[in-house]
Amino acid sequence: MQNLPTYDDVVAAADRINGHAHKTPVLTSRTVNEDLQAEVFFKCENLQRMGAFKFRGAFNALSRFDAEQRKAGVVAFSSGNHAQAIALSAKLLGIPATIVMPHDAPAAKVAATKGYGGKVVIYDRYTQDREQIGRELAEKEGLTLIPPYDHPDVLAGQGTAAKELFEEVGPLDYLFVPLGGGGLLSGCALATRALAPDCKLYGVEPEAGNDGQRSFKSGSIVHIDTPKTIADGAQTQHLGEVTFPIIRRDVTDILTASDSELIDCMSFLASRMKIVVEPTGCLGLAAARQLKEQVQGKRVGVLISGGNIDMSRFAALLQS
Numbered sequence: 001m002q003n004l005p006t007y008d009d010v011v012a013a014a015d016r017i018n019g020h021a022h023k024t025p026v027l028t029s030r031t032v033n034e035d036l037q038a039e040v041f042f043k044c045e046n047l048q049r050m051g052a053f054k055f056r057g058a059f060n061a062l063s064r065f066d067a068e069q070r071k072a073g074v075v076a077f078s079s080g081n082h083a084q085a086i087a088l089s090a091k092l093l094g095i096p097a098t099i100v101m102p103h104d105a106p107a108a109k110v111a112a113t114k115g116y117g118g119k120v121v122i123y124d125r126y127t128q129d130r131e132q133i134g135r136e137l138a139e140k141e142g143l144t145l146i147p148p149y150d151h152p153d154v155l156a157g158q159g160t161a162a163k164e165l166f167e168e169v170g171p172l173d174y175l176f177v178p179l180g181g182g183g184l185l186s187g188c189a190l191a192t193r194a195l196a197p198d199c200k201l202y203g204v205e206p207e208a209g210n211d212g213q214r215s216f217k218s219g220s221i222v223h224i225d226t227p228k229t230i231a232d233g234a235q236t237q238h239l240g241e242v243t244f245p246i247i248r249r250d251v252t253d254i255l256t257a258s259d260s261e262l263i264d265c266m267s268f269l270a271s272r273m274k275i276v277v278e279p280t281g282c283l284g285l286a287a288a289r290q291l292k293e294q295v296q297g298k299r300v301g302v303l304i305s306g307g308n309i310d311m312s313r314f315a316a317l318l319q320s
């Protein structure tokens with residue numbers, strides 16, 4: 001097997017993004033603590049630059065380009081947040097960026113990507129293979145493809161979120177992390193095993209697409225059709241070749257949450273904690289609520305992964 005990234009790579013990523021990414025705040029809520037009878041710490045990556053943790057991995061990966069790669073540019077395929085992360089990081093580092101996005105990507109995400117100066121190429125999420133389109137562009141124009149999760153530099157960057165959390169609040173008994181393709185979870189797993197080895201670490205994915213859970217149980221990567229869920233940041237079809245072995249080794253288990261649980265959490269986070277969180281960003285809290293009995297009396301981390309959602313959609317979901 002390939003050499004998997006280690007916690008040293010997370011530490012190196014933290015140095016590279018230092019001064020460029022925000023050290024996001026850790027929020028607490030008396031109401032949540034009372035509800036769960038636990039001490040809960042929310043790591044708020046919805047308040048990260050461009051509104052999600054993905055800036056960490058993107059900036060780390062682009063920082064490692066050599067002169068030739070910087071000149072030719074980067075290509076990325078993404079349902080949204082990775083696109084914005086690559087576009088913003090590329091702009092900050094003076095690298096041209098091409099982004100392959102689905103036809104139904106949220107308008108705010110497309111607009112933000114263009115706003116950061118990225119060139120956007122649209123494809124049909126249900127009939128075309130974005131990975132193939134990305135690879136063809138990479139070959140034809142000499143661009144370097146940075147995938148949204150299955151890349152050592154990307155996942156090492158994402159792991160800096162958990163590193164910061166543990167450094168700020170100390171060891172935890174539980175940590176709940178949203179799961180799509182597993183860049184965030186695998187990176188956070190490296191940091192967790194280094195900084196809080198006894199912490200129970202859960203990945204949380206949408207119920208409609210539980211490929212991660214099935215992969216974790218069976219020991220090989222399960223592929224599914226694009227799941228229909230409001231959690232658009234986790235509409236992935238499979239875990240990665242690099243992320244999966246780390247997840248299998250270091251993660252305690254994979255849980256799922258339904259769309260209606262996510263809406264409840266979104267509503268709670270907005271009304272009680274005054275923060276805007278996109279549906280995917282609510283996966284961790286939904287799972288912590290499910291494990292109410294286990295987490296009682298414990299120190300619990302919840303990673304809020306992002307906050308990018310059109311306000312009209314946000315309002316519509318809260319009324320649904």
Ligand SMILES: *Cc1c(COP(=O)(O)O)cnc(C)c1O
Nearest residue numbers: 081180181182183184233305306
């Ligand atoms: C991308 C994303 C995820 C999933 O991250 P992976 O690294 O693909 O597992 C979760 N939440 C948000 C907000 C995202 O943008």
